[in-house]
Amino acid sequence: MTDGSTITPVLVVDDDPSMRAALRQWMGLAGFHPIETETANEAISRITPDFPGCVVSDVMLQGEDGLKLMQRIGVVDSEIPVILITGHGDVPMAVDAMRLGAYDFVEKPFDPDRIAEVVQRAIEKRQLVLENRALQKSLKDSSTLESRLLGNSPVMKTLRERLLHFAKTDAAVLITGETGTGKEVIAQALHAFSKRKDKPFVAVNAAALAESMVEAELFGHEAGAFTGADRTRAGRIEQADGGVFFLDEIVSMPISLQPKLLRVLQEKEVDRIGGRRPVPVDIRLVSAANEDPRKAVTDQRLREDLLFRLNTIEIIVPPLRERGNDVQLLFDTFLNRFSAQYEMERPLLSGQDEAFLRTYEWPGNVRELRNAAERFVLNAGVGGQPLATLVAGRGGEPQGAGDGTLRELMDAYEKTVIDNALKRHQGRINLVMEELGLPRRTLNEKMARHGLSRSQAGVEETVD
Ligand SMILES: Nc1ncnc2c1ncn2[C@@H]1O[C@H](COP(=O)(O)OP(=O)(O)OP(=O)(O)O)[C@@H](O)[C@H]1O
Ligand SMILES: [Mg+2]
The missing domain is CATH 3.40.50.300 (P-loop containing nucleotide triphosphate hydrolases)
Incomplete structure (x- = not known):
């Protein structure tokens, strides 16, 4: 952004050399940087979408009129203010100019103070537009950065x-x-x-x-x-x-x-x-x-x-463990993304899962958390498993987790192993005992503790 009082350009378009010279002088005195051009084409070549100033043009130009020029400027950037100079008493022309989006018009012969004042206002407006655009752009940039990071x-x-x-x-x-x-x-x-x-x-x-x-x-x-x-x-x-x-x-x-x-x-x-x-x-x-x-x-x-x-x-x-509640936010976002990607229902977290999210130290940081979320979504459709099991199941040692958490992990793991064996053998206890190398009594105790029964494995009899 330029400093409006010193270097803001004002594009002067007039085919009359004496008018151009007068405008240049007045604009210069008012503290702007006048750029003189003679034709509409020349003027257009000086206009870019981020042009920081305004345009002062005669409506009567050789070859093309000022209204057309204004429309061509509008194609480059519709928010560049154009001030038109009209002949004395040319009211219909002035009305037309305003209707077509001119910022303002000044009648000939004109008063230098009046034109300086109109230009000053136009430039202030232009700078607001550009500031606003820059703000919108930086908001947009940082919001997309937010979704990446x-x-x-x-x-x-x-x-x-x-x-x-x-x-x-x-x-x-x-x-x-x-x-x-x-x-x-x-x-x-x-x-x-x-x-x-x-x-x-x-x-x-x-x-x-x-x-x-x-x-x-x-x-x-x-x-x-x-x-x-x-x-x-x-x-x-x-x-x-x-x-x-x-x-x-x-x-x-x-x-x-x-x-x-x-x-x-x-x-x-x-x-x-x-x-x-x-x-x-x-x-x-x-x-x-x-x-x-x-x-x-x-x-x-x-x-x-x-x-x-x-x-x-x-x-x-x-590291992720130093980012406070970001763990929950990231896990939540990854759950949404993976459920959408795999077209699966978004799984709910149990109290135990939430506690695990909070206490686990995530030594593999965001990558580990992301993988855990992916497995959590994929497993939810097939009975679901506690998050702790899914993380531990990949050899991710729960570093820094207390004894209680380790016990929870072991318990959850044991439950999964027995449950799977029961399902594999359709509840036939003898086969499960044999596969897991457990005496009947120990197996019964463990099943009771984990709330497992043979009926869940598809068999009606109760454990004897
Ligand atoms: N803040 C974050 N928001 C969303 N995703 C993230 C964020 N940080 C990392 N990720 C994701 O986590 C995974 C690991 O990130 P990345 O590969 O950038 O880590 P790294 O620091 O380069 O790891 P390494 O040192 O192992 O190479 C990637 O899938 C990445 O998209
Ligand atoms: Mg890397």
Whole structure:
């Protein structure tokens, strides 16, 4: 937005040179920046949808009249104020102009103060329109970011705000956080909400590549550079030209190649293997680490000079257990999404499930929570299982959960095992005893404790 009192442009359109000169002088004196144009075509070429000022045009132009010009401006942006200058006493023309959406009209011969005043009002109106648009746009951007990066906790709100702010720049970003906290979601958002959004987003996981492959994969090679390099190939960094290059698990980047990456950042050039001259690249580098990068520097796995280049901006993503009620909000949203995706009824949570959601520490963070929600939806249709069982069933040790919770988990698991065995053997107790290696009395006790009976397994007899 421009400062209305000093540099706001006023587009003056008049084919009469002396009128243009007079208008230029008055506009200049009133503190605007006059842009003189002679024809409608010339005027149109100066108009863009975010033009911050207003237009002052004579209604009588050579070749085209001012009303037509006004309509053409309206096609570019219907909210650019147009002030028309009409001949003295030309009332029908003035009425027409207003009807067609002119901001105002000024009759010739006119008083400089009057036109300055009309222009001032038009510009104030224009600036309100532009401010409002910018506000709407930023609201829209952050609301879509909210659906990608869920969470109402203060930490997540701040994180989203900072992310939108940083997305506008090209500074290198290092994202740190435990596994499953959303580092990749953030890297993608930094791309999606930036001016590079229509250019590539290229992600490479340094830990997923064999060490011998990293150099060729990232930096590319010329034909014949090494055995098997039959064709010249651009590396992944070059493929990201103009866009965002996301280097995941940066600490796994072989230390021998770190100076080469540093060169890309410093010189904005890539050296292909076997290449004669460097290839210029324009990338924004976003990297991620799920361990403390400073510790990796101490351990000599990460070069300090590289770290200084990577972390111009550092985004620390908090673990899920530090996001308060976000756990419930995220679980709820995932339940809705998965029920819709699988076209299944949205399952209800028992008190026990709710307690589990609150107390479990979610060491796998949002990824683990999301997977749990997916299993919860899928299992609900086939009898359903407590959430704790579904999470524990995947070997997810309930870290930090108290004894009571562990007992609950074990109980729930035992109940499921016996219930399944009863169903498999259609309630034939002897077969269940044999399969589970339990004496009859123990089995009976356990069934009673869990409220299981043979009839539920499809058999009428009672347990003897
Ligand atoms: N705030 C969030 N809102 C919605 N979904 C999220 C959020 N954070 C993460 N996710 C989802 O959780 C999963 C894991 O996220 P992501 O892959 O970004 O984690 P990560 O930090 O990169 O993990 P890792 O260190 O294991 O690579 C993805 O399915 C992602 O869509
Ligand atoms: Mg990741």
